[in-house]
Amino acid sequence: MAKLLHVEDLNIEFHDHLIPETVVYDFDLDMECGEIVGLVGESGSGKSMSALAIAGLLSRHDMKKRGTIQFEGKDILDCPRSELRQLQGDEICMIFQEPLTSLDPVKKIGWQVEESLKIHTQLTPQERKEKALKALADVELDDPSRVYDSYPHELSGGMRQRVMIAAATIGNPKLLIADEPTTALDVTVQSQIVDLLKKINKEKNTAILFISHDLSLVSRLCHRVLVMKNGYVVESGNVKEIFESPKEEYTKKLIEAIPKCEAKPDEKDDEVNMVEVRDVCVSFTRKKERVDVLKHVSIDIKEGEVLGLVGESGCGKSTLAKTIIGLQKPDCGTIIQKYPNTQMIFQDPYGSLNPARKVGLIMEEPLRNLTDMSPEDRRRLAEEMITKVGLTPEYLSRYPAELSGGQRQRVCIATALMLKPRLIIADEPVSALDVTIQAEVLKLMDKLHKDMGISFLFISHDLRVVHQMCDRILVMKSGEIVEEGNRNDIFMNPKHEYTKELLKSAGLTNIFV
Amino acid sequence: MKYVFKKVLSCIITLFIVSLLVFVAFSLIPGDPALSRLGTNATEQALASLRHQMGLDRPLVVRYFEWLFNALRGDFGKSYSYNMTVTSMIADKLPITLTLMLYSMVLMVIISVPLGVYASYKEGTAIDKAIQIINQITMAIPPFFSGILITLIFGMTFKMFTPGGFVNIKINPARFFGFMFFPSFAIALPKSAMVLNLLYSSLNGEKKKDYVRTAYSRGNKSKTVFFKHMLKNASIPTITFLGMALADMIAGSIIIEQVFGIPGLGRILLTSIQNRDYPVVIAIIMLIACVVIVSNLLVDIIYKLVDPRVGD
Numbered sequence: 001m002a003k004l005l006h007v008e009d010l011n012i013e014f015h016d017h018l019i020p021e022t023v024v025y026d027f028d029l030d031m032e033c034g035e036i037v038g039l040v041g042e043s044g045s046g047k048s049m050s051a052l053a054i055a056g057l058l059s060r061h062d063m064k065k066r067g068t069i070q071f072e073g074k075d076i077l078d079c080p081r082s083e084l085r086q087l088q089g090d091e092i093c094m095i096f097q098e099p100l101t102s103l104d105p106v107k108k109i110g111w112q113v114e115e116s117l118k119i120h121t122q123l124t125p126q127e128r129k130e131k132a133l134k135a136l137a138d139v140e141l142d143d144p145s146r147v148y149d150s151y152p153h154e155l156s157g158g159m160r161q162r163v164m165i166a167a168a169t170i171g172n173p174k175l176l177i178a179d180e181p182t183t184a185l186d187v188t189v190q191s192q193i194v195d196l197l198k199k200i201n202k203e204k205n206t207a208i209l210f211i212s213h214d215l216s217l218v219s220r221l222c223h224r225v226l227v228m229k230n231g232y233v234v235e236s237g238n239v240k241e242i243f244e245s246p247k248e249e250y251t252k253k254l255i256e257a258i259p260k261c262e263a264k265p266d267e268k269d270d271e272v273n274m275v276e277v278r279d280v281c282v283s284f285t286r287k288k289e290r291v292d293v294l295k296h297v298s299i300d301i302k303e304g305e306v307l308g309l310v311g312e313s314g315c316g317k318s319t320l321a322k323t324i325i326g327l328q329k330p331d332c333g334t335i336i337q338k339y340p341n342t343q344m345i346f347q348d349p350y351g352s353l354n355p356a357r358k359v360g361l362i363m364e365e366p367l368r369n370l371t372d373m374s375p376e377d378r379r380r381l382a383e384e385m386i387t388k389v390g391l392t393p394e395y396l397s398r399y400p401a402e403l404s405g406g407q408r409q410r411v412c413i414a415t416a417l418m419l420k421p422r423l424i425i426a427d428e429p430v431s432a433l434d435v436t437i438q439a440e441v442l443k444l445m446d447k448l449h450k451d452m453g454i455s456f457l458f459i460s461h462d463l464r465v466v467h468q469m470c471d472r473i474l475v476m477k478s479g480e481i482v483e484e485g486n487r488n489d490i491f492m493n494p495k496h497e498y499t500k501e502l503l504k505s506a507g508l509t510n511i512f513v
Numbered sequence: 514m515k516y517v518f519k520k521v522l523s524c525i526i527t528l529f530i531v532s533l534l535v536f537v538a539f540s541l542i543p544g545d546p547a548l549s550r551l552g553t554n555a556t557e558q559a560l561a562s563l564r565h566q567m568g569l570d571r572p573l574v575v576r577y578f579e580w581l582f583n584a585l586r587g588d589f590g591k592s593y594s595y596n597m598t599v600t601s602m603i604a605d606k607l608p609i610t611l612t613l614m615l616y617s618m619v620l621m622v623i624i625s626v627p628l629g630v631y632a633s634y635k636e637g638t639a640i641d642k643a644i645q646i647i648n649q650i651t652m653a654i655p656p657f658f659s660g661i662l663i664t665l666i667f668g669m670t671f672k673m674f675t676p677g678g679f680v681n682i683k684i685n686p687a688r689f690f691g692f693m694f695f696p697s698f699a700i701a702l703p704k705s706a707m708v709l710n711l712l713y714s715s716l717n718g719e720k721k722k723d724y725v726r727t728a729y730s731r732g733n734k735s736k737t738v739f740f741k742h743m744l745k746n747a748s749i750p751t752i753t754f755l756g757m758a759l760a761d762m763i764a765g766s767i768i769i770e771q772v773f774g775i776p777g778l779g780r781i782l783l784t785s786i787q788n789r790d791y792p793v794v795i796a797i798i799m800l801i802a803c804v805v806i807v808s809n810l811l812v813d814i815i816y817k818l819v820d821p822r823v824g825d
Contacts, residue, residue, distance in 0.1 A: 055730060057726060057729055057730055081735070085732040085733075085734065086732065087732070088729070088730055088731065088732035089730060089731030089732035089733075090732060093730065093731075094727070094730040096723055096726065096727060098723055101722060101723040101724060102723040102724055102726070102727045103724055103727065104724040104727075104728070104742050104746070105724070105746065105820075105821075105822060106745050106746055106749075106819065106820055106821060107742070107745075115728075115731050115733070116731040116732060119731060119732050119733060120732060151821040151822070153821070153822045164727075167731070
C-alpha cells in the first residue's frame with residue numbers, strides 16, 4: 001500500500017536577506033491512513049513551516065524548497081498550483097491557530113463551510129446546505145442552522161474553531177493538518193477540541209498532523225511524535241516512549257518545562273491582609289442589557305503570598321484585577337489596600353509596550369508621572385531593575401521590536417518593579433509565551449517573590465502554572481468566587497463541580513492518587 | 514431597518530443643530546445688513562425703518578423659528594442685495610454644482626477602483642510600480658492647479674473644449690456634459706489618487722491575513738481569493754474615505770467653478786459673503802450641510818451592507 005504522505009529531505013530556505021536562511025533542515029515524515037502524528041517544538045522551530053509546505057501553502061517568491069513531498073504517491077512539492085488546488089480543501093485540509101482571524105469576517109459561516117464543496121464537487125446548493133448543516137452538527141455545535149446563518153464575530157472562540165473543523169472535514173479529507181488549533185482557546189475548550197479531533201479520526205479514519213507546543217495535549221491525542229528544534233527534527237518516535245524515556249536533551253527540557261504538579265507542603269503565613277476586597281459588584285451595559293461581571297466578590301490578599309485566580313475567559317478575572325488596581329470603578333463594595341503602588345503585568349508583552357519608545361523611557365514613565373526623581377536617579381533605578389529581571393542595562397536603549405517575547409515580558413516586570421510595589425497583579429503573564437520561556441519567566445517571578453518579598457495575584461487559566469506558582473487559589477465562575485482554598489486542597493480535594501471540571505479538562509484528575 | 518431609521522433620525526437632529534448654529538452665528542457677526550444696504554450716509558430714522566422692514570428688530574428666537582418654518586417649505590427668505598427670493602436665486606445654480614460633484618464622484622470611482630485593484634493584483638510588477646509613481650504625482654496636485662493644467666492642455670492646446678464656454682443643460686445637454694467632464698476630472702484627479710492608494714494598501718494588507726490563507730487551503734484559485742474574499746474586506750476602509758471625499762468635493766467644486774467659469778453655487782456664495790447677503794449665505798451653507806449629511810448617511814448604509822460587524 002502506498003503511504004498516505006511521504007516527506008523526504010525537505011529543506012526550506014528564505015532568501016529575503018543577503019545570506020539565505022534555512023528554517024527547515026532534512027525533514028522526513030511518513031504517515032499512514034488514520035494515523036495521528038504530533039509535531040512539537042517552540043515557535044521558530046520550523047514546525048509550522050513544514051506543515052504549510054505539506055499543505056502546499058508556502059509559495060512565497062523569496063522561499064526555496066527542496067526535497068520530496070508525496071501525497072498518495074503524487075509529488076506535490078513542485079507541481080503547479082492548478083494541480084495542487086485539486087487536493088487542497090478536498091484531500092488535504094487545514095485548521096489554523098487563530099479561529100478569529102482565520103475566518104473571513106464578512107462572509108456567513110454557512111458560505112465558508114460550503115466553500116470547499118463549491119470548489120471540488122458538483123453538488124446543488126440544497127445538497128451543499130444539507131451537508132454543511134450536518135458537518136456543523138457533527139462538530140457538536142448546538143443549533144447548526146443558527147450558526148449557518150451567523151457571521152464569525154457572532155460566535156465564541158471555541159465555536160469558531162469548531163466551525164473551522166467542520167469546514168475542513170466536510171469533504172472527508174484523508175489528511176487533516178491542525179496547526180496549533182487549541183493554543184488560542186480556553187483550557188476546557190481545548191480539551192473538547194482534542195476530543196473532537198479524536199472522534200473525527202476514529203469515525204472517518206482521517207489522518208491528522210497535529211502541531212502544538214503543548215506536550216500534554218500531544219500526549220493525549222497522538223500516536224507518534226516528532227520533536228523539532230531550530231529547523232531540525234531532533235527526536236521522533238512513539239508518544240509513550242518519548243514521554244517516558246526522552247533521549248535528546250532538548251526533549252527532556254521540553255518535558256521538564258511542563259509545569260509539574262507535585263504535592264508541596266502548604267506554607268503557613270502570618271495571615272496579615274494587604275488587600276481586602278469586600279462585596280464588590282461591577283456591571284457593564286452591553287446592547288442595553290446589564291451584564292453583571294462581578295457579583296458581590298469578597299477576597300483577601302495576604303502579605304507575602306502568591307494568590308492564584310483561575311477561571312475561563314469572560315468569568316471576570318481581569319475585571320477583578322482592574323478593579324483592585326483602580327482601573328475599573330466598582331458599582332458597590334469597598335477595596336482597602338495597605339500599601340500604595342500596586343502594579344500590574346499584562347498578558348500580551350507585544351501589545352503592552354509602546355513600539356515607538358525605547359525600553360528605558362518606558363520603564364521610567366511611572367517615575368516621571370508619579371515622583372519628582374531626577375533623571376539620573378531614574379536612570380540608575382531603571383538599570384538596577386533591568387538587572388534584577390535578568391537583562392543587562394544595554395537593553396534600556398533598545399526598542400521593544402528588538403526584543404523577544406520573553407525579554408519583553410521581563411521588561412514589563414521590570415517596569416512594574418520601578419515603583420517598588422508590595423503587590424504585583426499578573427494577568428495571564430505567561431500564556432502568550434513558549435513553554436520553555438514560560439518556565440524562565442515563572443522562575444523569575446518566584447525569585448522576586450522570595451528575594452524581595454513581593455506578593456503576587458496570579459491570574460491564569462492554566463492550572464499547572466497556577467499549581468506551580470501559588471500558595472492559595474481562588475476559582476472564579478461567571479463573576480463569583482466558587483471555591484477558595486490552599487493549593488493542595490483545591491487540587492487534591494476539589495469541592496465545587498466547576499473546579500472538578502476545570503481539573504478534568506486540564507488532565508489533572510487523579511494526578512496525586 | 515432599525516439601523517437606517519436611527520441614522521436618519523440622527524441626521525435630522527444634526528441638520529437642526531447646524532441650522533441653529535448658522536443662524537445664530539450670522540446674527541452675532543458684527544456688521545449691519547441695513548447699514549451696508551443704505552450706506553454710511555443714511556439717517557438713523559431710515560436705518561430703523563429698514564431694519565423694521567427687514568424684520569431685524571424682532572427677537573432672535575422669533576426670527577429663527579420663522580426662518581426654520583419657512584425653510585422647511587423651501588422658502589429661504591429674500592436676498593438683501595437683490596430684489597429676489599433666495600430660492601429663485603439658488604434654484605438654477607444648485608443642479609449645476611450637484612452635477613459637478615456627482616460627476617467628479619463617479620469619475621473618481623471609475624478611475625481609482627479598477628486601477629487600485631489591478632495594481633494590487635499585480636503587486637511587485639512593473640505595471641504596479643508605474644501606477645504607484647503616477648499616483649504619487651497626481652496626489653500632490655491641488656484641484657485648482659489641476660484645473661489650470663487641464664484648461665491649458667485640453668482646452669488651449671488640444672481644443673477639446675472652450676475654456677469658459679459653459680453651456681446650459683437646457684440648451685444643449687450633450688455639450689453641457691462634455692464641458693463638465695473637464696472640471697469634474699480636475700476635482701476627481703487628486704482624490705482618485707488617494708482612494709487608489711488607500712484601496713491598494715488595504716488590499717495588500719489583506720493578503721497577509723489568516724483568512725486568506727484559509728481560503729487558499731480550500732483550493733480556491735488566486736483570482737477567487739482576491740475577488741471573492743479580499744476585495745470586500747479591503748473595501749471597508751475605502752468606503753469610509755469615499756464618504757469623506759464626497760463631503761470634501763463640494764468645497765473643491767466651489768473653487769473649480771471659479772477656474773472654469775461655471776455659474777454654480779460657488780460664485781453666488783462668494784458675492785453674497787462680500788455683500789453681507791446673509792439669507793443667501795445661510796441657505797447655501799444649509800444646502801452644503803444637507804449634501805454632506807446625506808452622503809454620510811449613504812456611506813453608513815453601504816457600510817452596514819458590506820460589513821456585518823457594524824452596529825446591531
